[in-house]
Amino acid sequence: MTRVVLLGASPGPDISPTGLRLAALPGNPTVAERLRGQLSSMDPRFATVQTGDVAAALRAVADVAESATESLFLIPENSVVHDELIYQITKSKRGALALVAKEPRTGVTEDNGQEETGPEEPVTEDEGPGDRIPIDEAEPEIGLNRVEGLPVRVRIGKSRVVSVGTANHAVTRPNGVVLGPLHISARNAPVLAQTCRELADMAHRFGADDDLMQLIVFGLVRNGVSVGIRGRRDLFYRRVTTQEEINEAGAEMAGMDEDRSRLNNAVKGADGFFTTYFVSTYSRYIARWAARRGLTPNQVTLISIALGVAAAACFATGDRPWMVAGGVLIYFAFVFDCVDGQVARYARKFGVLGAWLDATFDRFKEYVVFAGLAIGWVVSGHGDEIWILALAAIGLQSVRHLLDFSFGAARRRKPPSPLPSIPLDSADDRELRQALSTRKVERSQGVRGMLKMWTKAGKYRAVHWARKMIVFPIGERFAAIAITAALFDARITFITLVIWGCVAAAYTLTGRLMRSLV
Incomplete structure (x- = not known):
């Protein structure tokens, strides 16, 4: 069983993003109706967290995590996503897993955050072609670029999130974003609760463009949680805010073969x-x-x-x-x-x-x-x-x-090797790296x-x-x-x-x- 936490307002009138309809999909459902239908099979009584006030939202997530006895799945309410992608994320055996996307770069093939089984210390790799200096010589920065409307303030390594920044916390060479869905194992639920309460107490230090999901991952990584990465690969995920985006998302998702991905995933x-x-x-x-x-x-x-x-x-x-x-x-x-x-x-x-x-x-x-x-x-x-x-x-x-x-x-009885941690209020991630x-x-x-x-x-x-x-x-x-x-x-x-x-x-x-x- 998985405890679902839906991040967003309650279903509103048709003028709200979640009330707009996916005309390209059978039944012409609203974004909220479709997502809630997808999640109800996992958790018929999922929790809904209002996201207008960041501090209040973080405390609400902490309350859910403290009472949880099973794994948790956090997802924004304005998400358009394949069922199979939800399934693959929630069945992960990692202690924490986030859906990510890397920032496209000229001349470099984007791997879109595919999870790998290699080493988990990708802290000194050079990024290959391009005119950027090696990462060991890079200075932390506040990411100003955007991918799919999200600020690029996440450093994605080979198999996990290495570091995350905010509007006031610099990160060394950010290269991607946390798209939204985040799965947390039951053993990490107490850490999630503690992290969200600490983040709520320092909410005044975040910016208006900081995304709630990236803030949560920011806190988890700084508290020593290994957050694995998962790319979309041949499945679909997008957050939508306008009818134009919804129409594009519906048409693109309808044109993708979800069953093929499900069949391929059936093979070990x-x-x-x-x-x-x-x-x-x-x-x-x-x-x-x-x-x-x-x-x-x-x-x-x-x-x-x-x-x-x-x-x-x-x-x-x-x-x-x-x-x-x-x-x-x-x-x-x-x-x-x-x-x-x-x-x-x-x-x-x-x-x-x-x-x-x-x-x-x-x-x-x-x-x-x-x-x-x-x-x-x-x-x-x-x-x-x-x-x-x-x-x-x-x-x-x-x-x-x-x-x-x-x-x-x-x-299985051996506890996972702990990762380094740094205070949440550290101005940058140099100490962590x-x-x-x-x-x-x-x-x-x-x-x-x-x-x-x-x-x-x-x-x-x-x-x-x-x-x-x-x-x-x-x-x-x-x-x-x-x-x-x-x-x-x-x-x-x-x-x-x-x-x-x-x-x-x-x-x-x-x-x-x-x-x-x-």
């Missing part, structure tokens, strides 16, 4: 090489077909299980034609294993039972196939020693999964530095996919089983699984030991 972005290039290229369309016909993720999981058992039965015959058939079946068992998750994400049908079934029967399919391969080897007239390899493969994979789950649980630079140097030494270098190496495509493959994820395992069983025999399959599995176990165990030390 961190999949392995085999899954990315040999499954997800078409499995998403199977997922959409299944979702539109009412199939549930659990029903798709059952199809995957049935295909896995059929593959094991084919392998158990030991005959070459059936071994080839088993390889084909185990491949499609994996395809439908991907499809069930994609159906869940596309149709937004999630459940504890489904997650448990998916994780449990992934292991069941692997192990029943191992048994089928061993049985086929024996019935073909070979010795019983194949069971030693089969048990070794099962034992190795079981240990790897145990380590995966235990490490994941331990990491100096603290970030010091933090970056400290985190570049020892074990942490080695891990950071290995992370940076991932920008090279070959290294990126090599790292994905070396850990022997489920896609590569099923591919190895399908190919070796169809072309060779069960002994080759098990030898491949054991050798590659041992390499993967050594690699992941080394990495996790190193990460446990930092």
Whole structure:
């Protein structure tokens, strides 16, 4: 559940911006009607905060945050936005996430604030082409440019907001804006409440053109909260104030394929090489077909299980034609294993039972196939020693999964690394950026530095996919089983699984030991 905070006046007459209508959309709704309809599924009793008085609005947000037991989603009432963009922002696992846009610059491709998984200390980067001096030599300034009506007073880094300014608080080389929507996790709700109260007490220091959402992010960043960034990408968001802007927004949004973005988002972005290039290229369309016909993720999981058992039965015959058939079946068992998750994400049908079934029967399919391969080897007239390899493969994979789950649980209990903070009334962000630079140097030494270098190496495509493959994820395992069983025999399959599995176990165990030390 998400607590929604709508920033703006209550619905007024048709002369107010939120009362103007989106003629290009079905039903000709007003801006306020459409947004409230979109938000009601998340929070039927969302809070509305009047924004005429900045201090009063900040205290009202603080009151909501103090009483919240769930995550919060703040959004201006005059927002025109795709449903899918709201969904993607509110499902973020980051402690805080803001929708941002970078200031367009001549000769530089705008990335529009796409969230990345790289380092979170983008404090010394040069911006590339152009005649601007390196950021380390830049002086803080009051941003005077505007993007979509908002003052450019936000410094956006690679994966998060680095610094924010106001009309009276300078920021080092501002390059973007906070567009509006902001998602705050439940663990950061108390910090949001405290920050808003502190901001309310110093409201006299803000300017008439300071935006309420940027002020909130200003306070969060200075109080040490890591605010991640999200760009619009292929989805739509805009704040509107006039009928002309509303007409433009409605027409532009109607011309965008929201379903395509939703379908692409159904595919996990961190999949392995085999899954990315040999499954997800078409499995998403199977997922959409299944979702539109009412199939549930659990029903798709059952199809995957049935295909896995059929593959094991084919392998158990030991005959070459059936071994080839088993390889084909185990491949499609994996395809439908991907499809069930994609159906869940596309149709937004999630459940504890489904997650448990998916994780449990992934292991069941692997192990029943191992048994089928061993049985086929024996019935073909070979010795019983194949069971030693089969048990070794099962034992190795079981240990790897145990380590995966235990490490994941331990990491979830570890609190996030705190960021530097500075007083809200500091005239500029030099102290903050100096603290970030010091933090970056400290985190570049020892074990942490080695891990950071290995992370940076991932920008090279070959290294990126090599790292994905070396850990022997489920896609590569099923591919190895399908190919070796169809072309060779069960002994080759098990030898491949054991050798590659041992390499993967050594690699992941080394990495996790190193990460446990930092």
